[in-house]
Each structure stands twice: as C-alpha cells, then as structure tokens.
Amino acid sequence: MKGKIYCIGTGPGKDDLISERALKAIEKSDVIAGYGVYTDLIAHLIKDKELIVTPMKQEKSRCEKALEKAEEGKTVSLISSGDAGVYGMAGLLIETAEKSDVEVEVIPGISAVLAAAAKLGAPLTHDFAVISLSDLLTPWEKIEKRLIAAADAEFIIAVYNPSSKKRADYLKRACEIISPYINENTLCGYVRNCEREQEEKGILLFKELKDFQADMFTLIIIGNSTTKLIKNQMVTPRGYKGL
Amino acid sequence: MKGKIYCIGTGPGKDDLISERALKAIEKSDVIAGYGVYTDLIAHLIKDKELIVTPMKQEKSRCEKALEKAEEGKTVSLISSGDAGVYGMAGLLIETAEKSDVEVEVIPGISAVLAAAAKLGAPLTHDFAVISLSDLLTPWEKIEKRLIAAADAEFIIAVYNPSSKKRADYLKRACEIISPYINENTLCGYVRNCEREQEEKGILLFKELKDFQADMFTLIIIGNSTTKLIKNQMVTPRGYKGL
Incomplete structure (x- = not known):
C-alpha cells in the first residue's frame, strides 16, 4: 500500500x-x-x-x-x-x-508575509505583490522587471529574501531601481525573525530603506502612496479617498 | 481600565x-x-x-x-x-x-489565496500579485493598470472578488485587458467556497477563463508561462529552467 x-x-x-x-x-x-x-x-x-x-x-x-x-x-x-x-x-x-x-x-x-504584516499593523489591506530578491533560481532582469511593474502600478510590495551574505547589496539595488516610481517618504516596514526569538520590527521611510541592513530572515513591506502611520502601526487604507 | x-x-x-x-x-x-x-x-x-x-x-x-x-x-x-x-x-x-x-x-x-492555492496544488510557488476586481473602493482604471503590470511582468495573479451580481462581467473584462500579455494556454485555477460547504475547484486554460462563471466566493489564480499540470494539480516551478 x-x-x-x-x-x-x-x-x-x-x-x-x-x-x-x-x-x-x-x-x-x-x-x-x-x-x-x-x-x-x-x-x-x-x-x-x-x-x-x-x-x-x-x-x-x-x-x-x-x-x-x-x-x-x-x-x-x-x-x-x-x-x-x-x-x-x-x-x-x-x-x-x-x-x-x-x-x-x-x-x-x-506565510511570513502575513505574519509580518500583522506585526506591523495592516500594511497589506490593498492589492499587493510578493517578490523574492533571490536570483539563485530567477534571473535578476526578471526580478527588476517585476519590481518596476509593481512599483509603477502602486502595489504594496512584500520583499522576501531582501539580502544575504552573498547578496549584501540586493535590497539597495532594488530600492534604486524602483526609486523613480515611489515617493521617498513612502512608509516601509521590516520584521526580522518574525514570531521567533530575537524578533525585531520597525517602520522607516522609503528613502532610508536602501541603507537598511536586512538579512535572509527579514521581510520588508513597501507601502503605497496611501500607507500611513497610526500609533506606530503601518496602515494602508482599503479605499482611495481623494487619490 | x-x-x-x-x-x-x-x-x-x-x-x-x-x-x-x-x-x-x-x-x-x-x-x-x-x-x-x-x-x-x-x-x-x-x-x-x-x-x-x-x-x-x-x-x-x-x-x-x-x-x-x-x-x-x-x-x-x-x-x-x-x-x-x-x-x-x-x-x-x-x-x-x-x-x-x-x-x-x-x-x-x-488567507483565501493561500487556502485556494493549496487546494489547487502549488500555483503560487513564484512571485505573485494579489488583486481585487471590486471597484467599490478603488477606481477601475487603477485595477486595470495593476492587472496589466502584473501580467506583463509575469507575476502569478490571484484575483479576489472576480465577480458579483452587480459586476457580472468583471472577470471577462479583466481577461480581455490582460490577454495581450498572457498566452491563451496558460493554466488558471478556481476554487469556490474554499474550505466551506459545496466547495468546488477546477483548472482551465486562460482562453476559457473569460467565459467562466465566477461569483464573490470564488478565488481565481492565473498562472505564469511556466505553470504546468501535474496529476490534476497546478504547479508553478520555483526555478526558470530554459525560460
């Protein structure tokens, strides 16, 4: 059997x-x-x-x-x-x-993206894209194309594998690629070791993200233009009033 | 208190x-x-x-x-x-x-997208975008832009709220908008009433999706060009061998 x-x-x-x-x-x-x-x-x-x-x-x-x-x-x-x-x-x-x-x-x-989002508040409450920066199995050009497409169409972007020892500058490269499409004051969040020992989280501006030291246990969420800070939580409203 | x-x-x-x-x-x-x-x-x-x-x-x-x-x-x-x-x-x-x-x-x-994906096999095992077709709170033009961006950059696309009584033709409209970017034989899957009574699921080709009768309890997953059928399960390989 x-x-x-x-x-x-x-x-x-x-x-x-x-x-x-x-x-x-x-x-x-x-x-x-x-x-x-x-x-x-x-x-x-x-x-x-x-x-x-x-x-x-x-x-x-x-x-x-x-x-x-x-x-x-x-x-x-x-x-x-x-x-x-x-x-x-x-x-x-x-x-x-x-x-x-x-x-x-x-x-x-x-999934890590949902757990991290809950830790940060409610950053994903609108259309979102999930992208891994690992180019072990995917050509970097394809990752770049996806980053640009997602940023240009105002998806919230969840970034898996933002960095590793061998790919120390990948998050910085990703930020540079999408910076023409994203306001520098857009809210971003990170959670490292989510729901594990030594969990850390924080909220920063997109212009600060390129110099953020992520590792392979970090998940990054890049908000859209409506994402806002409410009592230290990152919130993307469902509706698009006035946008 | x-x-x-x-x-x-x-x-x-x-x-x-x-x-x-x-x-x-x-x-x-x-x-x-x-x-x-x-x-x-x-x-x-x-x-x-x-x-x-x-x-x-x-x-x-x-x-x-x-x-x-x-x-x-x-x-x-x-x-x-x-x-x-x-x-x-x-x-x-x-x-x-x-x-x-x-x-x-x-x-x-x-989330519904993860539950539906598991029912269908492993359609999301690469970068994916989650888009709602409901234009109650989001202008349709923005939804269209996101659909095109996601299809053009070869995200797997998970579609929430594909249809309702008032928006009976929205899934058809979405399919027509992205059809220039997606091969007509791309695999798609649906799960209706996922993990509830009267659960139904199925796999079809992108060219058939526009005439599929979805409702507000249906979740649709549109594969990418590498998504394949293995023993009645929908699988997107992690790597991009030969693509």
Whole structure:
C-alpha cells in the first residue's frame, strides 16, 4: 500500500500559529522531512518520529527521500516554514512525485508575509505583490522587471529574501531601481525573525530603506502612496479617498 | 481600565485552519464583532458571547461598535475570514481606534489565496500579485493598470472578488485587458467556497477563463508561462529552467 505525503506550512515559527490540520498531519506521520532550521522550530512536536533532515540547496533530494518513504507505505510530512506554497516545497514535491502513485496533500499555513504584516499593523489591506530578491533560481532582469511593474502600478510590495551574505547589496539595488516610481517618504516596514526569538520590527521611510541592513530572515513591506502611520502601526487604507 | 481588541483572521472556513492564537483570543473575549457570514462559520465557538453583527458595507460602524465595547473595558474580537489584513478589517479598525487608548492586536490567519492555492496544488510557488476586481473602493482604471503590470511582468495573479451580481462581467473584462500579455494556454485555477460547504475547484486554460462563471466566493489564480499540470494539480516551478 502506498503511503501519503503531507506538504505542510507550519507558519512563521510559534506553535500557536500552526493550524490544527497541520498538527494532526504531523501527529499521524511516521516520517518528518525538512530543512534543519524548520524542523528545529517544531522539535518538541516530532520527537519519536523518523527524521529526514537535509541542508539548504538539497531540496530536491529531500523530496526524493520523502517520496521513497511514502512509496514504502509510510505517512510522511514534508515541512516548510510559513506556507509551503509560497517559496516553499509544495511545487517541487508535486513535481518529484509526478510518476508515483503517492498522494500529495498540501496543507496551507500562515506565510511570513502575513505574519509580518500583522506585526506591523495592516500594511497589506490593498492589492499587493510578493517578490523574492533571490536570483539563485530567477534571473535578476526578471526580478527588476517585476519590481518596476509593481512599483509603477502602486502595489504594496512584500520583499522576501531582501539580502544575504552573498547578496549584501540586493535590497539597495532594488530600492534604486524602483526609486523613480515611489515617493521617498513612502512608509516601509521590516520584521526580522518574525514570531521567533530575537524578533525585531520597525517602520522607516522609503528613502532610508536602501541603507537598511536586512538579512535572509527579514521581510520588508513597501507601502503605497496611501500607507500611513497610526500609533506606530503601518496602515494602508482599503479605499482611495481623494487619490 | 481600557479593554483590548483582537483583529482576527479565522482562515477560510474550517475550524482546523484557525490558529490556536486566534482561538484563544476568541475564548478570552467578552464580545465578538463580525459580518454575519463569518460569525456563522464560527458560531459554535462563540456561544455565550455578546455579539455585534453588522451587514456588509457597514464595516465602519462595526469597528466603532467594537471600539465602544473595548472603551468600556471589555475584551473584543473583531472577526474577518481569511487573514484580517488581506482585504479584511485590520486597517479600518486601526484607523477607527486612532484617537483611543484601546490596544489593537492583529492576529494573522490563512488567507483565501493561500487556502485556494493549496487546494489547487502549488500555483503560487513564484512571485505573485494579489488583486481585487471590486471597484467599490478603488477606481477601475487603477485595477486595470495593476492587472496589466502584473501580467506583463509575469507575476502569478490571484484575483479576489472576480465577480458579483452587480459586476457580472468583471472577470471577462479583466481577461480581455490582460490577454495581450498572457498566452491563451496558460493554466488558471478556481476554487469556490474554499474550505466551506459545496466547495468546488477546477483548472482551465486562460482562453476559457473569460467565459467562466465566477461569483464573490470564488478565488481565481492565473498562472505564469511556466505553470504546468501535474496529476490534476497546478504547479508553478520555483526555478526558470530554459525560460
């Protein structure tokens, strides 16, 4: 009998933002597969389970190993943080299981962008675009085109992977590219380590964002022209009165 | 003593997609405020609570009533479905409470777009844009501009409020506007009543989407040029091999 793979988003980090559906799937799984940082976050939930932990950039082999276990008849949970479908493992897992009879069920989670937005107030309450600055899998020209399109059409912009050791100046480059389209006093927000230890957050102006030191655990939200500061919270009104 | 207002996203509909943090906030609340359809979905969780239920388009008065109760010292939960920060009540509530000492805490939830994406497979696994076709609060010209920008820059596009009785042809209009930018065979998906009774979902081609009968409980996802069908699931690969 074939097993099953749950592809699970466990939310930003804290247990109380994991859905019950995800918790139950983890509970009934024989095997848990994931990147170490994410399985560590839920270590107390997965003791006594068989673990498949592979490092970053070995996502394909993680999926293959998870699939092997399911082929043997085991129930497997493949863990992503946030939502498994937002820069997570859901797509790659379904691709890996293409020729297999193993069923893949994706269980949604609270993505980093939603968790960070809630921390900052209500910055996303209008149309928004989600863009990763990582050019490992996407050509930088395409990222640039998306940044410009989103800024020019006044989307609120949520930026994943704004920076890393190897890509230290990417956020600065992104800011320079869109600066012709965004007023320098537009409100922006950041949350680092959202819902994890050493969480930090703040609100700044777009003109300050290019010199902000982000890392790969930071999520950035660039408001639109209507985004305003209310009692230290970042709010984009739903309506466009007077705009 | 001032009370507190939790602004809560209860997820798409089913209890097991509500976070524990949201459930606990509801539990400790004296008063629950919300639009009837949403409070009905969690009716079993809120019996014995004081209820403030206002119809659609009375969101402002719902916030004011919730604030009044909190000013009296009560703990209040203002309920949105999905995530309260995505076309939800979070922004309006923070604006309404601007001059008050009452604390507003936004608790994130699984938004409709994430729940629908998981149902369809993994359509969002790359940069995406979220656009509402409702022109009640946004001029149609701005919606058109955003649709074109998102399609031209190859975002995956999630469409909220694709249609309603008064706006029966809006999805068709949106498709016509972006058709110069999107290959007619691009995969699209829909989920109606996601995680609720009478849930329906399906995958179709972009050329078929303009004649699809959506309603206000339907979420549409328009893939990008790399989105493909794998065992009846809609998948956008993370990488751009060969594109």
